[in-house]
Amino acid sequence: MHGLFRWSSKWWPGLIPLAILWIVAAWTSTAPLEADLAARSNASLKDTILDKRRIEVDGRDVTFSADAFSEDGRRSSVASVEATPGVRLVHDETRLVPEAKPFVWSAERDVVRLTLGGSTPLPASKNRLTEAARAALGGVEVVDRMGLARGAPPRFDAAALLLIDQVGKLKDGKITISDTSVSLSGMARELGGREAIAAALKNLPEGFSVAANEVKAPPYVFQANKDPVAVTLTLTGYVPDNSVHAALATTAGRKFFNEKVVDNLKASVGAAPGFANAVTRALGALSRLSTGSLVVSDREVRLSGDALYDAAAGQIRGLARELPQGWTAKVEISVKPAAAPVDATVCQQLFSELLGKGKIRFEAGRATIDPDSAGLLDRLVEIAQRCPGASIEIAGHTDADGEDGFNQALSEKRAQAVADYLVKAGLPADRFKAVGYGSTQPVATNDTDEGKAQNRRIDFLVR
Amino acid sequence: MMFLATFHWGWLVGAVLLGFAMGWIAVVHRGQGVSKTTARWLSLLVAVLIAVALAHLVPGRFGYWLDLGLMLFAAYLVGCAVGSWLRDWVVSRHVAA
Numbered sequence: 001m002h003g004l005f006r007w008s009s010k011w012w013p014g015l016i017p018l019a020i021l022w023i024v025a026a027w028t029s030t031a032p033l034e035a036d037l038a039a040r041s042n043a044s045l046k047d048t049i050l051d052k053r054r055i056e057v058d059g060r061d062v063t064f065s066a067d068a069f070s071e072d073g074r075r076s077s078v079a080s081v082e083a084t085p086g087v088r089l090v091h092d093e094t095r096l097v098p099e100a101k102p103f104v105w106s107a108e109r110d111v112v113r114l115t116l117g118g119s120t121p122l123p124a125s126k127n128r129l130t131e132a133a134r135a136a137l138g139g140v141e142v143v144d145r146m147g148l149a150r151g152a153p154p155r156f157d158a159a160a161l162l163l164i165d166q167v168g169k170l171k172d173g174k175i176t177i178s179d180t181s182v183s184l185s186g187m188a189r190e191l192g193g194r195e196a197i198a199a200a201l202k203n204l205p206e207g208f209s210v211a212a213n214e215v216k217a218p219p220y221v222f223q224a225n226k227d228p229v230a231v232t233l234t235l236t237g238y239v240p241d242n243s244v245h246a247a248l249a250t251t252a253g254r255k256f257f258n259e260k261v262v263d264n265l266k267a268s269v270g271a272a273p274g275f276a277n278a279v280t281r282a283l284g285a286l287s288r289l290s291t292g293s294l295v296v297s298d299r300e301v302r303l304s305g306d307a308l309y310d311a312a313a314g315q316i317r318g319l320a321r322e323l324p325q326g327w328t329a330k331v332e333i334s335v336k337p338a339a340a341p342v343d344a345t346v347c348q349q350l351f352s353e354l355l356g357k358g359k360i361r362f363e364a365g366r367a368t369i370d371p372d373s374a375g376l377l378d379r380l381v382e383i384a385q386r387c388p389g390a391s392i393e394i395a396g397h398t399d400a401d402g403e404d405g406f407n408q409a410l411s412e413k414r415a416q417a418v419a420d421y422l423v424k425a426g427l428p429a430d431r432f433k434a435v436g437y438g439s440t441q442p443v444a445t446n447d448t449d450e451g452k453a454q455n456r457r458i459d460f461l462v463r
Numbered sequence: 464m465m466f467l468a469t470f471h472w473g474w475l476v477g478a479v480l481l482g483f484a485m486g487w488i489a490v491v492h493r494g495q496g497v498s499k500t501t502a503r504w505l506s507l508l509v510a511v512l513i514a515v516a517l518a519h520l521v522p523g524r525f526g527y528w529l530d531l532g533l534m535l536f537a538a539y540l541v542g543c544a545v546g547s548w549l550r551d552w553v554v555s556r557h558v559a560a
Contacts, residue, residue, distance in 0.1 A: 009496025
């Protein structure tokens with residue numbers, strides 16, 4: 001042992017190469033050591049949920065900064081960096097993610113993009129919401145402006161996911177969660193969308209409530225376009241249900257006896273009350289026009305086109321009065337220029353042709369003209385105007401059902417009702433002679449319903 | 464410490480070998496050794512450096528370099544001790560023979 005002390009006094013010359021060795025070792029090993037420590041510190045944190053994680057290594061000292069989502073998570077993350085072999089000191093610059101109060105999250109939809117904003121509780125839920133938004137709105141750009149914050153209400157993710165599904169039903173608008181209250185505004189993409197959203201909101205997780213639902217439905221539009229060239233009536237837009245659809249199709253077929261009805265209607269909820277009534281009236285007005293279009297939007301009726309003569313234009317402009325309460329009408333009617341005058345024989349031909357296509361209808365057993373026949377009568381007026389010199393006999397006929405006396409009287413009254421219509425349209429009364437023939441001049445058998453229907457008729461005879 | 468030893472085993476082996484060579488020579492070296500006073504002061508210096516290293520007083524890279532230096536020095540001393548002892552054993556056997 002004594003020898004060791006003696007020899008050790010002569011060990012010092014080796015310190016010079018040792019110092020060189022030390023310098024070389026320090027020179028070459030520092031950077032790899034720091035990289036190794038940084039890699040292993042990061043690896044030790046891979047299961048810990050942190051935001052803005054940053055690890056800097058200086059020698060063997062680690063500066064660790066991150067935003068943690070709970071105090072426990074923060075402490076355990078620092079502890080796991082400290083436990084990394086080789087780390088000498090940890091400068092703890094971690095902090096908790098700021099708490100949001102109130103905790104607000106929003107999804108805003110416009111034409112081209114969906115912007116997610118506000119706060120989410122964890123990076124995972126942020127990603128999940130972004131993914132869900134991409135899936136729900138295929139093709140629409142999703143902009144993620146969400147931050148991270150503590151203080152989310154329980155079941156926040158479930159609520160936000162449910163609301164993201166609803167954003168898909170909006171054309172534009174905004175959905176906001178503030179703590180546990182949900183508010184919605186904007187315009188639904190389709191008819192029924194507003195109702196679908198309201199129904200879905202009932203499934204919000206426990207604790208959440210709807211503070212305001214101001215989602216508007218898009219206008220409920222029904223359109224009819226009368227094309228005199230193609231001789232078609234095109235119906236587009238929405239009807240409340242199949243029974244209204246069938247009723248309107250039947251009415252349209254009767255009113256537009258000459259036109260082919262092209263029916264492109266779809267059934268959807270959301271019609272204003274009195275829809276069927278208003279549309280029936282408006283179609284009646286359209287049927288009296290030579291060309292025209294009808295747009296029913298929510299409770300507004302817009303009708304434009306050309307009436308066949310002045311008095312008709314005046315009557316059609318009064319459409320608003322016929323509509324149910326709360327409905328408005330915008331009527332823009334001009335009068336079609338009068339057609340060239342023709343011979344009495346041509347007039348007779350035109351009357352026969354027209355009455356061959358459609359019949360003037362009356363209420364059963366009465367002399368009241370069915371409103372569905374207004375379009376036909378207006379066309380009869382127009383023809384009568386073209387031969388101003390001709391006298392016209394309006395002949396009423398019935399089928400053979402019932403008593404002869406009643407049928408005679410009914411046929412006279414019906415013929416008179418038609419004559420009155422023509423006079424009201426501005427034609428001189430002395431041109432018309434209303435005659436009733438009862439069931440004495442059948443044109444078909446009275447044994448079948450079909451034959452009877454043909455026998456019940458009004459004929460125009462130019463004298 | 465285990466980490467540093469595994470990370471720097473090459474350098475440490477170098478320091479041990481250097482120490483072994485120095486220790487081998489020191490036994491038969493006739494030159495002047497360090498005086499007792501200087502040795503005391505040097506021991507004190509090393510003790511202070513060890514204390515500073517253990518207390519983590521030097522920050523960042525300098526702290527790491529200090530640790531590295533002390534480890535190399537320790538390895539060197541071990542090498543010296545083994546070298547001197549072995550040389551002494553060889554020399555004394557030779558003399559006896």
